[in-house]
Amino acid sequence: MSERYPQPKVTKPKARVAIILDYFIGRGDHEFDTYHDPELYDKGAHSRLYRRDNLARGVTDVIEQHVPYGHKTKLLDVGAGTGILSLELAGRNYTVSAMDLFASQLDRLKQKAEELGLSEKVSPIEADMNNEFPFEDDEFGAVVSLRANRYVKDFDRWLSEAHRVVGSGGMLVLPVFAVDTVPWKRNSDKGIHQPTTHKGIMRAIMNAGYKIVDQASVSYTQAVDQNLDFRDVPFYYKPNFVVAEVQQ
Numbered sequence: 001m002s003e004r005y006p007q008p009k010v011t012k013p014k015a016r017v018a019i020i021l022d023y024f025i026g027r028g029d030h031e032f033d034t035y036h037d038p039e040l041y042d043k044g045a046h047s048r049l050y051r052r053d054n055l056a057r058g059v060t061d062v063i064e065q066h067v068p069y070g071h072k073t074k075l076l077d078v079g080a081g082t083g084i085l086s087l088e089l090a091g092r093n094y095t096v097s098a099m100d101l102f103a104s105q106l107d108r109l110k111q112k113a114e115e116l117g118l119s120e121k122v123s124p125i126e127a128d129m130n131n132e133f134p135f136e137d138d139e140f141g142a143v144v145s146l147r148a149n150r151y152v153k154d155f156d157r158w159l160s161e162a163h164r165v166v167g168s169g170g171m172l173v174l175p176v177f178a179v180d181t182v183p184w185k186r187n188s189d190k191g192i193h194q195p196t197t198h199k200g201i202m203r204a205i206m207n208a209g210y211k212i213v214d215q216a217s218v219s220y221t222q223a224v225d226q227n228l229d230f231r232d233v234p235f236y237y238k239p240n241f242v243v244a245e246v247q248q
């Protein structure tokens with residue numbers, strides 16, 4: 001077993017049926033409870049139900065294929081949470097701005113970054129992705145976002161902000177889980193239509209001025225299926241990847 005990728009303890013997972021209900025009905029005032037208890041969040045994320053650590057490795061593989069080192073390698077991770085993806089990226093030599101709504105999540109990210117000796121490579125930023133992103137134009141080589149798009153209230157606006165901060169030639173890497181669009185109708189700002197099919201999402205991305213360069217799902221799925229170096233994830237953790245490049 002790899003020392004770099006120790007297998008976490010398996011914790012008792014929340015009942016799957018409750019998770020599914022959360023998606024469809026919502027949790028009202030309790031929507032964000034999990035994010036205020038980041039240790040519990042991490043326990044769940046590393047459990048067999050999610051294997052988010054393995055997911056982050058597979059996603060980072062895809063990012064490495066599309067965002068070369070040396071060319072504006074600073075990445076923006078939107079909805080970074082406790083840093084499961086940001087820290088994997090930082091461990092592979094990217095510099096990452098990790099943006100999240102909750103200080104509680106980012107405090108844990110900071111603590112983990114210190115433990116891993118990666119503090120210099122990850123900057124936690126507390127900000128709401130449904131507002132203007134607090135960055136300059138053209139600041140990043142790529143925007144990535146993992147399992148946070150269910151909280152996006154206006155996808156077109158979100159795409160335009162991502163477009164602005166990467167600028168021409170910059171990349172967007174978005175693993176799309178069909179289930180994450182389920183809460184969009186509930187969470188959208190009133191009157192805003194958001195596409196909830198993969199096709200609709202792709203169209204919105206193209207309309208926002210991106211060119212789709214690859215649906216990296218195949219290489220991700222191959223890595224997962226071959227269980228390469230601890231990348232096995234539950235079968236429902238095989239997203240449709242969108243890799244898109246901002247056009248001139």
Ligand SMILES: C[S@@+](CC[C@H](N)C(=O)[O-])C[C@H]1O[C@@H](n2cnc3c(N)ncnc32)[C@H](O)[C@@H]1O
Nearest residue numbers: 035079080081084100101128129146147148151
């Ligand atoms: C399911 S977690 C995913 C975290 C991380 N990307 C991962 O894969 O482990 C969703 C994250 O989105 C964050 N989030 C929710 N609404 C947000 C908003 N409006 N702006 C920024 N982050 C938000 C939550 O705090 C949470 O950390």
